[in-house]
Amino acid sequence: MSNARVESEDVQTIEQTTTGETDERVREAWLDYEFTGETKLSTTDLDVYYGDDHALKGVSIDIPAESVTALIGPSGCGKSTFLRCLNRMNDRIAAASVDGSVELDGEEVYQDGINLVELRKRVGMVFQAPNPFPKSVRDNISYGPRKHGDIETGLLARLFGRDDREKEQELVERSLKNAALWDEVNDRLDDNALGLSGGQQQRLCIARCLATDPEVILMDEPASALDPIATAKIEDLIDDLAEEYTVVIVTHNMQQAARISDQTAVFLTGGQLVEYGDTDQIFENPRSQRVEDYITGKFG
């Protein structure tokens, strides 16, 4: 297969969607998707612009609770942008502007006067590269709850008889166990987290996220910087997490999406959500021609 042919095919498929014909067929396809269980997150006509760049075009999707939803698609298709809309991390990018609606349990996220602290406590996030703070393992975990005032330690707390060190220890232990890291680090909780291996650091970041007791966990390619063994551990962990939490995961790795997710949303070039459905259906019998091309490796 020559490069020229791939390019022409790519251009052609984009042409088709912009003329509207194929697009309509695909839209019907993903609107049809119905899942059992209740909706945790839903977006309606979500548009994101970075300056003049229209990065995300009218995305509407309902994400079910206590399951794993994978977002796949080629680079630059807007899947990370979409993920960062769900906990308003895009607010941190000055050039980004968001239009449309995101609802968490039926409550609008993009309303005036939203409490970002409360939102991000409920919707946690794990990043592509492990980014533990240059602090001890214990301090990394208790950082969030401490800043939220849920845990008080230190001199002042002790003076006023509100020393929560037992509570902290219990929280650290629970979070690390939930992140399947407790057995590996329980003897070095006071060591600097930067001394852990890459895979351990990423699980520490997941534990740190769990410590604020979120309902939704957003993961932005959490295993892309890790070796296969560490990746397998993270995947097992995601599987366990789905029993209690709503997990939305962006991944480049289609096998990974097929392995761990319950439903899959496919974003394609241009920032459009092209197909959304059961993971098995998407990978075995995609309704959109473009999605089939992408999954079988013809373009992307």
Added chain:
Amino acid sequence: MSNVERTGLATDESSVGDLLPSALIAAASVAFLASWATIFQWLDETGTYLGVPLFHLLGGSLFVLAAGLVILGLGSHFGYIDGTPSGNAGMTVGVVFGLLWAVVGGLVAAQWGGNAPVVWLGGAVVFGLLGAGAALSPREDLGSTLPIALLLAMVGYVVVAGHINAGWTWTPGWTGAEFPGSELVPALVIHGSLLGIWSAAKAKRGYGAQGRQYGAYWLIGVAVFSMLGVLGLLIAFIVVQGLDVMLTGASLTGGSLHLFGVSIPWLEVPFVTNVPGGLFVDIPGVMPAVLGTLWLVLGAVSFAVPLGVGAAIFLTEYAEQGRFTQLVEVATNGLWSTPSIVFGLFGLAFLVPRISGGNSIFVGQLVLGFMLLPLVLITSREAIKAVPDEYRDASAALGVTKWETIRSVVVPAALPGVITGIILGVGRIAGETAPLLLVFGGSPFPSAGPQVLQSFRFSTTPPFVTNDALLSPASALPYQLYSSITAGVFDHPAFSSTEYGWGTALVLLLVVIGLYAVGVGSRIYFRRKLHNE
């Protein structure tokens, strides 16, 4: 010597092409050091060493260098020494050799042809072109050895033949300056030996890319050791001059330390603990000036650090990067390069009449704080910018507010860099003299230290807190040093003004080094904490 082409990847370690350059580099290094020793008059320029007059030794070493370089160049050219020379010696060598030969040509023409610009300029241009041509036209092994060897041989001949000796002076017609041979010869040998080292180092690795890399390695190495040499010389000189004065009457157990009512034997250094004058002082000391310097540094740091770090945080984390931040950056850089006497003048004209009505510690602290401020701001900004954005993202994703993130993640991660800035700045302001002359100094040799802590008075009426000592002039180490060295106004049977000045200089050096040590120690502590070392 073999005429075999090199076959393997490795060069023979014990060949002539390897040993001769090493010997030349060693000889040139010795000549280099001996020349410096002569300039500093540790070696007698008319003396005889190893049975040979010193200048003959120096000139002879240039001769030996020249001969060695000729052997290396020709040996490589005719294939007796292995190497990978390039097609020519390169533009750098051409320019350097051209300039050297231009200088030689100009001097020779001026000496024999008269002092007309057309004569010496013509000589310089002709010789310069010849030198550059000789360096650039042949293959590298000849081009980087023969022109320099010829130059070294000429200089060596002039020195050995006694045309230039210690008593000789050169008074060129075009300037009133005199160049005595006792300094001209070592200077020539220093430059000649550096060139020889460069050339021999290139030969040692067989010219080409490897040779140039090794030549550069040696030249840069010499730069490092020269810097260390200057630093060591400076510190050693002050220590030698000041140590006797500082340790006058000092003993290990002569003093006593009063601790919880118990008196235990302790270090005694009267020069550091005594006041400069008074009826019952046998050994005058610098204690008031030490206290003055410490108060100045403390005040300046506690003024400048919160302000500088705060501004850096605002400019980096809150302000939008654009015109405004650029303007602030230019302004701070300008402020940092402003001469200290200008700060002093501002303090004298603006602060003194408004605050104390005369020289005072407080105004000195403020002025030094102004000087410290831009450096703290610049270095803190750089340090905060260098904190990875991942930390900020991670903290924001946990629902932690921006200010909490700055306080508990960004600033701790930037702290080692911030401390580096404070160390640099404190080193500068602790030794600052010019502004102190204008806004701070009273009697340079007071009979008591500033009683700042004891002088705080509190009242229920404005201004609530007063401190007479802060609003009075005092003495500081650099100020006192300046007074005793320049005016010679210190008068005491124990020391002369100069001796007292050297002692003061040594104490100032120790105080600055002590402040450095505190800073470096805390930087290491925070860096360890941060990076799990």
